[in-house]
Amino acid sequence: GAGVSQTPSxxxxxxxxxxxxxxxxxxxxxxxxWYRQSLGQGPEFLIYFQGTGAADDSGLPNDRFFAVRPEGxxxxxxxxxxxxxxxxxxxxxxxxxxxxxxxxxxxxxxGPGTRLTVL
Amino acid sequence: xxxxxxxxxxxxxxxxIVQINCTYQTSGFYGLSWYQQHDGGAPTFxxxxxxxxxxxxxxxxxxxxxxxSYGYLLLQELQMKDSASYFCAVSYNTDKLIFGxxxxxxxxx
Numbered sequence: 644g645a646g647v648s649q650t651p652s653x654x655x656x657x658x659x660x661x662x663x664x665x666x667x668x669x670x671x672x673x674x675x676x677w678y679r680q681s682l683g684q685g686p687e688f689l690i691y692f693q694g695t696g697a698a699d700d701s702g703l704p705n706d707r708f709f710a711v712r713p714e715g716x717x718x719x720x721x722x723x724x725x726x727x728x729x730x731x732x733x734x735x736x737x738x739x740x741x742x743x744x745x746x747x748x749x750x751x752x753x754g755p756g757t758r759l760t761v762l
Numbered sequence: 763x764x765x766x767x768x769x770x771x772x773x774x775x776x777x778x779i780v781q782i783n784c785t786y787q788t789s790g791f792y793g794l795s796w797y798q799q800h801d802g803g804a805p806t807f808x809x810x811x812x813x814x815x816x817x818x819x820x821x822x823x824x825x826x827x828x829x830x831s832y833g834y835l836l837l838q839e840l841q842m843k844d845s846a847s848y849f850c851a852v853s854y855n856t857d858k859l860i861f862g863x864x865x866x867x868x869x870x871x
Binding site for chain 1: 806
C-alpha cells in the first residue's frame with residue numbers, strides 16, 4: 644500500500660505570503676502528526692490529530708500556524724504571513740494509535756516532507 | 763524542558779560495530795525510540811524500548827536503562843548504506859515524540 648505522501652515537495656514563497664502544505668496519511672491511520680525539521684536538527688513536534696480533532700497543538704509556534712483535518716484523513720498545515728524563520732522541512736507522520744492508547748504503542752510512519760523556503 | 767543528548771557524529775568502517783548513546787530527562791518518561799534518516803529522506807522507525815534491556819532486530823539492537831536515563835542503538839556488521847542520521851526520540855506522558863538533535867553516522871569502506 645501507499646505510504647504517507649506530502650505535497651508539494653518543495654515550496655518557495657516570499658515573506659508575508661500564505662502557504663498551505665498537504666499531507667495524505669496511510670489509509671486507515673487515525674493519528675496524524677506534523678513536525679518541523681531545521682537543518683541539522685531533529686524533527687520538532689507541531690500538532691497531533693486523532694481523527695478530525697487536534698488532540699495536542701502545543702507545538703505550534705504562534706497563531707500564524709494552523710492545521711486542519713476535516714474528514715479525519717488528509718490534513719493541511721496553513722502558515723499565514725510567512726517569515727524567513729519558517730523555512731524548514733515540514734514532516735507529516737501517521738499511525739494507528741487509537742484514542743487513549745499510549746503514544747509509544749504504535750510506530751509513526753513519516754512522509755518525505757515539504758521543503759519550505761521563505762525568501 | 764525535556765531534552766535529549768546524543769553525539770553529533772560517529773564514523774566507522776564497513777563491517778565494524780558502532781554504538782550511539784542517548785541520554786534523556788526522566789520526568790514522565792514512557793519509552794525510547796530510534797529513527798533513521800538518510801539525507802533528503804523521511805525518518806524511518808528502527809526500534810522501541812519501554813522496559814530495561816536489549817531489543818534485537820537483525821543487525822540493529824537497542825538498549826534501555828531507565829534507572830540511568832540512558833539508552834543506545836547498536837549497529838553491527840556496518841554497511842555503506844547505514845550512513846545516515848540516527849535520532850533517539852522519547853515519549854513522555856503526552857501524545858508527542860521529543861527528538862534528539864541526531865547523530866550523523868559515516869561508514870567508510
